[in-house]
Amino acid sequence: GSSLGPPPVGHARNTSPGSDAVAAMATPGCEEAVLASDCHARQMLAQMNKLRLRTDFCDVSLNVGGQVFRVHRLVLAASSPYFSALFSGGMREADKDEVQIIGVDPAVFESLLEFVYTGAINITVDNVQELMVAADMLHLNEVVSICGEFLKSHMDSSNCVGIFQFSEQIGCLEMLEFTENYIYVHFLEVCVTDEFRSLSKDQLVRLLRSEELRIEDEYQVFTAAMDWVLQDVAKRKKHVVEVLEAVRFPLLSPQRLFKYIEGITDFSLRVALQTLLKEYTEVSKSPKENKMYSQLQPAKMRPRRKARKYLYAIGDLITLSLRF
Template identity: 65%
Template sequence: MANEGCSKAVDSPFSTDKHAQFILTQINKMRNGQHFCDVQLQVGKETFKVHRLVLAASSPYFAALFTAGMKESSKDVVQILGIEAEIFRILLDFIYTGIVNIAVNNVQELIVAADMLQLTEVVNLCCEFLKGQIDPLNCIGIFQFSEQIACHDLLEFTENYIHVHFLEVQSGEEFLALTKDQLIKILRSEELSIEDEYQVFLAAMQWLLKDLGKRKKYVVEVLDPVRFPLLPPQRLLKYIEGGYTRLQGGRWSDSRALSCVERFDTFSQYWTTVSSLHQARCGLGVAVLGGMVYAIGGEKDSMIFDCTECYDPVTKQWTTVASMNHPRCGLGVCVCYGAIYALGGWVGAEIGTTIERFDPDENKWEIVGNMAMSRYYFGCCEMQGLIYVIGGISDEGIELCSFEVYDPLSKRWSPLPPMGTRRAYLGVAALNDCIYSIGGWNETQDALHTVEKYSFEELETGRQADRLPHVPNRDPPSTLTRGRCSAHPGCHSVATRATLAPGAEAKEPSPAPGPSFAAMEPWLREGKRETERKERGRGGEADGRPSCVPWLGIGPETSARQADTPPLNQPARAQRSLS
């Protein structure tokens, strides 16, 4: 019986990992000491003395190289092509030790070389490393790389990651670098984590608009995965109308957004280039506060930003400060009561109505109210503690002539007499109790070279009421509108994709006496107010405002163009509901 027990004990196999590790350690010592090495591998300019048996046992690639009757099997020096010497050294260390050093700066070359040498364990370890490094900003690059090397495990992982984090992924730069087939594959997936189908449509359009000249031929294929029956018709219509308007205004052209900044010296009368923005952008807002220049929001390649940069003229450097609560382009920006206000604009896929305020001391943006009318690419300026917004484009894609004032303390909006010409992408400035509306664009007249002036002094005193021209509105104002970045006191930004040229706020001297009416008469048109009031059955006053409209067209062509337009229907503005 005792012998049976001993026999059973002898027959039971025992194993230990220590023996295998010991053998591997000893073989590696022999390699380092160049003992029993029977072949040299030439990799680039470096030579590695190794053992055929060890390499053939570790890799099917080397097994075929040394045992399949190839000419390399009898050579003393074998050349290995397509691998860098440093990468090969790491892989050789793995063969002899089972340890591999993987880092962000070598993982791509390492996985390619390991795949070529058929070191499957290294490939798997590299894949696990990449899975741990993945995020919404680099997952597209890893997806494309895994597809290129046919690493199916990593490919499946990155695809699933893209589906789950689609909303974050589609806002990154790498998303726009997808090939057409890769994009279609992602958009067709049933696993996309989205809030509604409109987000898939926006992602497809964003990819097309990145390089419209080359990608427009794919529009049918790229939009085919979008399930249009699930799209809200009104949102799709707004996108089409808004896109058309921006295209007509030259805002979706092939022009590139710029990061360069220029400064104009009013004393020496010349422009100089200063430090560039960190983020190239157009459609941004610019303001001056506390001796600093702030660049706010904007867009590039249809990607809208919420970031804010601050330029210090002393250090001549841009720094990043707090971002807005919403990404915006075509916003209105001005300074009021020691804070920066950002109003309206294009907010994501919608036209924004919210107002944000930036406190430079707390480095914080907060939402403080809403606009009376949503609009974008409008004019904006501050005067005596009030914020004025002018023109812009409505959410119906119509250029506006409307004029409104916002009180930041009471948070109330009030309508004011509109301009005589509809204007979007206009420049606005406040000077000597007047607001100037400069240039701009509308679909009827294209780019505008006319200027209009709104005089508070003449409105308040009425001393020239009988001689002020009536500058009527071309059409009744629409019910909803959206906004544009233009101005703040002393430093306004005209809507353009050209060079951003912010300037320091200038202090104006006391207003000098204006020219006589006789001198101004060739520039102004006498309005036939009494005749127009009789024709429209109106009295001398409309909702508490003087019957005259204090917008003056500056320039002879303005008077001629506006003479044929119908008079302002002021009660229609008074009845508009404010959201």
């Protein structure tokens, strides 16, 4: 008989249950199989990290805030389009032995470098935003996603506005949408926080206009808007008309509003509010005389989609409250 040589390429010598090799199901008589190792990539990454820590085969230094990191161009280029472009032939840094990275804290960069070489990163409530900003700048998109999930899991009514502002600042649209929806759902808890009063005028108006506000009645939108104005009357009273434009006044009791306005201590603001409320009251009595108001009236008269609706049964003693 003929002797058997070394196994063909693709055959595994170790087929014990403890082996990391996973073979495709082979048909009887098949002399070839495609195998894959579950741990090969992890072992390669771990070995490259050991080489980095010993500075073996490192071919470039990164100067980050005065701290120098010895790294492998290939590893960084493979993990990020930013570094791929930085080390490409068309960039002036391509052939430099030391490259400066501006705008990143050394400690933050070290954490990101650990992720590049290990796939793991330590995230805390104190460093998550810095990590997310730096990861976004360096195009480490997986870290951005991980940080986003961390923020979502730690979100509550006291910090969601800050996360909303942060998401808008860095242009993270997915996080922005998530935090916006969170604010709508928890509006009554959020609108009484200091963070809510720190919103910019445009951010506030954007939120107050939404159909998704989970409220019990429109008066809560009015008081939330006024709390924002009263936080800094001197600077914010000039925005009162624009801010209150988002409030659906036809749903509110004029008597209740006038009573609220009487408690305003700032004279010019009180006069402005009284004038504004009189205008709303007058046009609501004769909307046909105000063409613009007639066009806006259907939207202003309709409760918000997620508001609590009250259904009163005339002649009955029972009041039904339905949330949609």
